[in-house]
Amino acid sequence: MQRESRKVSRRRFLKEATGAVGAASALTILKPRWVRGAEKEFGVVVLLGPPGAGKSEQSRRLTARHSIPIISTGDLLRDQVRRGTQLGLQADTYMKAGQLVPDSLMNPILEDRLSQPDCARGFILDGYPRTLAQAESLDALLKRKGLPPHIILLEVPTERLFKLLTGRRICPRCNRSYNIYFQPPQKENLCDADGTTLVQRPDDKEEVIRRRLDTYQKETQPAIEYYARQGRLVRVNGDQPPEKVAGEIESKLASQ
Numbered sequence: 001m002q003r004e005s006r007k008v009s010r011r012r013f014l015k016e017a018t019g020a021v022g023a024a025s026a027l028t029i030l031k032p033r034w035v036r037g038a039e040k041e042f043g044v045v046v047l048l049g050p051p052g053a054g055k056s057e058q059s060r061r062l063t064a065r066h067s068i069p070i071i072s073t074g075d076l077l078r079d080q081v082r083r084g085t086q087l088g089l090q091a092d093t094y095m096k097a098g099q100l101v102p103d104s105l106m107n108p109i110l111e112d113r114l115s116q117p118d119c120a121r122g123f124i125l126d127g128y129p130r131t132l133a134q135a136e137s138l139d140a141l142l143k144r145k146g147l148p149p150h151i152i153l154l155e156v157p158t159e160r161l162f163k164l165l166t167g168r169r170i171c172p173r174c175n176r177s178y179n180i181y182f183q184p185p186q187k188e189n190l191c192d193a194d195g196t197t198l199v200q201r202p203d204d205k206e207e208v209i210r211r212r213l214d215t216y217q218k219e220t221q222p223a224i225e226y227y228a229r230q231g232r233l234v235r236v237n238g239d240q241p242p243e244k245v246a247g248e249i250e251s252k253l254a255s256q
């Protein structure tokens with residue numbers, strides 16, 4: 001019943017997205033690759049979930065399997081901060097405080113990235129949308145591009161999120177992520193790939209984590225309800241080993 005309503009809303013999205021093209025033929029053109037075969041068009045996968053739910057981890061697994069780029073808004077912003085751009089300096093204040101970066105800064109960077117040729121066949125969105133306004137703006141943008149999204153929500157209990165975030169360590173050189181509790185590096189605090197000393201993200205401190213989780217409840221929950229109301233939300237249990245989460249995502253995408 002739930003799957004039927006997702007299909008209906010996906011069909012409606014495609015019809016609106018493609019205008020003159022009939023919904024049935026649009027579905028054939030835009031069906032994801034796991035339905036039509038590896039050589040065909042992919043689509044867009046939107047990964048939603050609270051801070052620490054494993055969006056980056058699962059994005060990496062999806063990109064390895066399906067060869068479409070990951071667009072992480074957190075990484076786009078951190079890149080601006082690293083390069084010391086005007087935008088990065090402004091965004092940094094919000095990120096360090098555990099608040100959302102305003103749309104006036106966020107949306108132009110995202111739209112610019114999505115206009116690159118590697119995004120033409122599809123992409124994985126990690127960290128966007130985070131508000132109802134961003135969800136509506138993403139719908140409009142994807143309709144223009146004729147790319148129907150699959151909306152995945154990773155669900156993880158709040159008490160576990162604290163451990164996932166406080167235990168996270170990142171390699172500043174290759175960006176590989178570890179977790180001192182669940183996925184430790186082979187040598188303490190050194191990256192397995194290049195031996196660089198691992199660092200903690202400035203927003204992974206306990207007081208900032210609390211604010212990020214608060215922001216998620218207040219700002220992102222309405223976007224999740226927006227997708228749920230339309231029957232487009234696919235819920236995945238993120239509270240299991242990463243390979244099991246990946247398996248559940250693949251099987252739910254395949255059944256859409």
Ligand code: AP5
Binds near residue numbers: 074075077096168
């Ligand atoms: P962003 O970088 O997007 O952070 P986030 O959403 O808070 O998510 P995280 O990256 O912290 O967690 P994740 O879900 O990716 O988990 P991960 O896979 O790393 O955003 C940062 C900031 O940028 C925001 O606070 C905001 O200020 C700004 N921003 C970004 N996008 C914005 C937007 N659209 N609008 C406005 N502002 C925006 O996993 C976490 C840890 O757990 C890791 O250590 C990992 O190894 C481990 N792990 C993952 N899965 C498992 C598992 N299944 N079992 C065991 N361990 C696991």
